[in-house]
Amino acid sequence: MNNGLQGNKGNDIIKKILTNYMLLFIIAGIFIVFTIRLPSGSFASVSNILKIFQVGSVYSIVILGVTWVISMNEIDTSFGDVAAFSSVFSAVLIMQVGLPPNLAIVIAILTGSLFGIINGILVTKAKLNSLIVTIAISGIAKAIAYILGKGSSVSVKQDRTQFFYQLCQGATGIIPNILIFGVILVVVMILIQEKTKFGQYIYAIGDNQEAANVAGINITKIKLIVFFISSFFAAFGGTMMMLRGAAMPTIGSNLFLESFTKIFIGATLYKLGKTNILGTFVGAVLMAMLVNGLAKVGAPSYMQQIITGILLIFGVAITSVLQRRRQRALTLEE
Amino acid sequence: MQALDNVELMVKEGEVHALLGMNGAGKSTLVKILSGVYTKDSGRIFIDGKEVFINHAQDAMDCGVATVYQHPQLVYTFTGYENISLGEESRSFVINRDIMRKTAQELAKEYRINIDVTKMVGDMRPVERELICILNALSKKSKILILDEPTSILTEKEIEILFDVIRELKTKGVSIIFVTHRLDEVNQICDKITVFRDGKNIQSLEVGKGLDSSYIAELMLGRKLEKFYPPKSTDQPSEVVLATHGLSLERRFVDISLSARKNEILGVFGLVGSGIDELSKVLFGAVKPSEGTIILNGEGKKFRSPNDAIKNGIFLVPGDRQTEGYVGDQSVENNITMAKMNKVTYKIFGLINAGAKKKDALKMVEDLSIATPTVKKVVAELSGGNQQKVVVAKGLYTDANVYVFCEPTVGVDVGAKYSIYEIMRQLSKTSAVILISSDIEEIYGMADRVMVINQGKMKVETKTNEITMNTILVHAVSNA
Numbered sequence: 001m002n003n004g005l006q007g008n009k010g011n012d013i014i015k016k017i018l019t020n021y022m023l024l025f026i027i028a029g030i031f032i033v034f035t036i037r038l039p040s041g042s043f044a045s046v047s048n049i050l051k052i053f054q055v056g057s058v059y060s061i062v063i064l065g066v067t068w069v070i071s072m073n074e075i076d077t078s079f080g081d082v083a084a085f086s087s088v089f090s091a092v093l094i095m096q097v098g099l100p101p102n103l104a105i106v107i108a109i110l111t112g113s114l115f116g117i118i119n120g121i122l123v124t125k126a127k128l129n130s131l132i133v134t135i136a137i138s139g140i141a142k143a144i145a146y147i148l149g150k151g152s153s154v155s156v157k158q159d160r161t162q163f164f165y166q167l168c169q170g171a172t173g174i175i176p177n178i179l180i181f182g183v184i185l186v187v188v189m190i191l192i193q194e195k196t197k198f199g200q201y202i203y204a205i206g207d208n209q210e211a212a213n214v215a216g217i218n219i220t221k222i223k224l225i226v227f228f229i230s231s232f233f234a235a236f237g238g239t240m241m242m243l244r245g246a247a248m249p250t251i252g253s254n255l256f257l258e259s260f261t262k263i264f265i266g267a268t269l270y271k272l273g274k275t276n277i278l279g280t281f282v283g284a285v286l287m288a289m290l291v292n293g294l295a296k297v298g299a300p301s302y303m304q305q306i307i308t309g310i311l312l313i314f315g316v317a318i319t320s321v322l323q324r325r326r327q328r329a330l331t332l333e334e
Numbered sequence: 335m336q337a338l339d340n341v342e343l344m345v346k347e348g349e350v351h352a353l354l355g356m357n358g359a360g361k362s363t364l365v366k367i368l369s370g371v372y373t374k375d376s377g378r379i380f381i382d383g384k385e386v387f388i389n390h391a392q393d394a395m396d397c398g399v400a401t402v403y404q405h406p407q408l409v410y411t412f413t414g415y416e417n418i419s420l421g422e423e424s425r426s427f428v429i430n431r432d433i434m435r436k437t438a439q440e441l442a443k444e445y446r447i448n449i450d451v452t453k454m455v456g457d458m459r460p461v462e463r464e465l466i467c468i469l470n471a472l473s474k475k476s477k478i479l480i481l482d483e484p485t486s487i488l489t490e491k492e493i494e495i496l497f498d499v500i501r502e503l504k505t506k507g508v509s510i511i512f513v514t515h516r517l518d519e520v521n522q523i524c525d526k527i528t529v530f531r532d533g534k535n536i537q538s539l540e541v542g543k544g545l546d547s548s549y550i551a552e553l554m555l556g557r558k559l560e561k562f563y564p565p566k567s568t569d570q571p572s573e574v575v576l577a578t579h580g581l582s583l584e585r586r587f588v589d590i591s592l593s594a595r596k597n598e599i600l601g602v603f604g605l606v607g608s609g610i611d612e613l614s615k616v617l618f619g620a621v622k623p624s625e626g627t628i629i630l631n632g633e634g635k636k637f638r639s640p641n642d643a644i645k646n647g648i649f650l651v652p653g654d655r656q657t658e659g660y661v662g663d664q665s666v667e668n669n670i671t672m673a674k675m676n677k678v679t680y681k682i683f684g685l686i687n688a689g690a691k692k693k694d695a696l697k698m699v700e701d702l703s704i705a706t707p708t709v710k711k712v713v714a715e716l717s718g719g720n721q722q723k724v725v726v727a728k729g730l731y732t733d734a735n736v737y738v739f740c741e742p743t744v745g746v747d748v749g750a751k752y753s754i755y756e757i758m759r760q761l762s763k764t765s766a767v768i769l770i771s772s773d774i775e776e777i778y779g780m781a782d783r784v785m786v787i788n789q790g791k792m793k794v795e796t797k798t799n800e801i802t803m804n805t806i807l808v809h810a811v812s813n814a
Binding site for chain 2: 195196197198200203204207208210211212214215216217272274
């Protein structure tokens with residue numbers, strides 16, 4: 001029986017490469033522009049490129065979990081303020097309570113993760129809208145950060161021998177430890193995303209929750225875990241920022257715009273308009289490169305904000321074009 | 335009213351058993367009970383002579399009963415094989431796509447289903463999606479497959495593909511319950527039929543060499559037309575107000591040419607899925623036709639949006655009033671004046687003239703005798719019939735030249751039904767009225783001229799008094 005169900009694929013492959021890897025071409029383009037514009041050695045040097053990757057790693061770790069929340073067709077806007085909370089909380093535990101830094105950091109991460117559990121319960125059990133829930137939780141986390149830090153930043157005397165300090169600020173040879181850690185983490189999470197049932201279910205729920213439900217998937221459980229992971233990484237990222245010198249209750253609002261830009265510009269890479277771990281990491285590296293290059297060119301800081309905003313719209317536009325195309329195919333055929 | 339009343343159904347191993355009946359005859363309810371979506375009030379279900387208890391979807395799955403719905407629940411961004419094994423992956427945390435793919439391919443091969451399971455479901459054609467659903471059922475070792483109107487969205491070539499698969503499943507001993515209202519398919523693929531009417535199984539027949547369409551149509555219809563409709567028009571129809579020429583919408587309908595006049599209600603009859611719903615949307619500018627023209631008062635028109643259609647004097651009373659007809663949590667007066675706010679808005683700053691709005695709404699409420707204590711009442715709190723009257727009032731308020739009614743009396747009680755029919759009749763004196771419906775009695779009772787659409791094709795157009803209800807139905811269900 002040959003009914004011609006197998007379509008021809010020739011043209012599709014070229015189109016697929018262009019749409020799926022557009023982001024890499026953009027990065028290459030921006031890299032070339034900065035390399036030409038700036039004196040040799042200031043931008044395209046090994047140490048600067050490593051620095052870009054290091055910054056990219058730090059800021060991608062904060063939002064790895066948020067990426068999955070969005071893949072699941074929910075949203076988490078609380079990550080920035082959860083990071084601020086755990087940052088200030090760990091600083092207070094070290095400086096005012098006098099706990100050893102490693103212990104303080106672990107406690108701060110676990111406490112910060114609690115916000116994710118609360119988000120998850122409110123979304124799955126109370127069936128509340130995740131946008132509103134996480135905005136509310138965000139406000140609460142931020143307020144607690146202000147109370148703990150008495151309204152200002154807390155500077156921390158760093159103990160450079162400690163494990164977490166070495167992990168975040170140390171280096172192996174010339175390669176920053178956090179970059180190594182970030183890459184390992186990203187690889188592990190890509191494997192979970194692509195090779196496990198858990199990863200499979202995240203995207204099944206995001207695409208068609210009813211189909212996932214009919215297939216017997218425990219949606220509540222998956223959502224709870226993903227919201228937990230989201231806050232866990234946000235809290236972890238917060239303590240990393242504390243280790244760079246001082247804990248500030250305000251970091252949340254700074255993270256907001258650029259984080260969503262990284263995630264959505266990343267959605268243009270690799271998984272056909274779906275937010276994903278690899279995309280978020282590459283998006284974070286792109287943003288780090290832009291910030292680095294613009295600073296070296298001497299562009300005013302608002303330029304960076306404008307470009308970030310444009311990139312976010314670009315990322316969302318491509319994502320929704322891809323989704324709309326699919327939607328249209330559905331309405332026509334069903 | 336009971337949706338199902340003492341229904342009996344016997345399906346043998348390897349048999350394709352068709353459930354036939356008009357809308358609301360009880361076929362879908364029975365399917366939902368067998369697949370665990372609804373729970374029966376009484377009665378028993380036996381599989382292989384053993385009584386089974388189906389209370390949830392999972393129970394049906396465990397009993398080996400799987401249902402393929404018209405709109406399959408699939409994850410469109412996943413490949414075919416990922417959907418086939420969704421929720422049934424290996425026990426371990428890690429999944430192996432190679433094994434998943436191979437299992438799916440072997441399964442497809444075993445049942446001689448020729449399909450590329452590595453393709454993303456979103457890129458698949460409707461028939462391929464149904465095949466993926468069938469494979470998903472087979473992967474769960476289902477012995478009884480319920481296909482709920484599987485052919486309504488397929489092209490003829492695709493239907494052939496599906497039928498080949500069904501024949502293969504038969505030889506493997508899978509029993510198939512085939513829900514349809516298309517007689518030609520029954521003769522083509524089914525071994526036995528059971529006709530449903532008003533929640534009862536009327537008769538079961540062996541298909542044998544083929545069944546007589548008009549006899550089955552009679553079984554499906556049963557009773558004679560009740561005296562229930564306002565008298566038909568006696569005036570001479572006016573010149574054509576709205577006409578279409580070769581109107582087509584890809585995959586849904588093709589080459590529809592109709593003409594609507596004053597003093598004559600045009601009835602367009604078709605079964606669910608025949609394309610009539612889409613036709614109403616094209617006439618209203620909500621969906622763009624792929625070919626053909628709409629001619630209004632002798633002038634060719636292209637409607638870019640419903641707003642455009644309303645400005646040109648066309649109004650649609652949509653089939654699904656809850657999602658398209660009214661804004662449920664807004665007041666009666668807001669809903670009535672919504673489509674033509676200009677009438678109660680000052681030129682300056684677009685301020686609303688609250689007094690005029692209330693007055694106009696009150697007049698509509700009186701004219702159509704909408705049962706509501708005040709015009710401030712929220713529409714969602716009214717009865718189905720009165721909600722529909724609000725939707726009609728909204729249309730009347732636009733002073734349209736053409737009214738398209740799509741399934742206007744679904745979920746409307748008898749009393750309100752009659753007054754909606756009276757309104758339609760009254761309207762037809764001053765405007766062109768098109769009634770698009772899958773309720774054959776409504777069409778026969780209301781339309782002065784009737785047109786039948788079957789699988790997106792125009793079958794017949796004639797004066798209603800020159801055709802019998804039976805013939806209309808035969809045109810709608812027989813081979814297109």
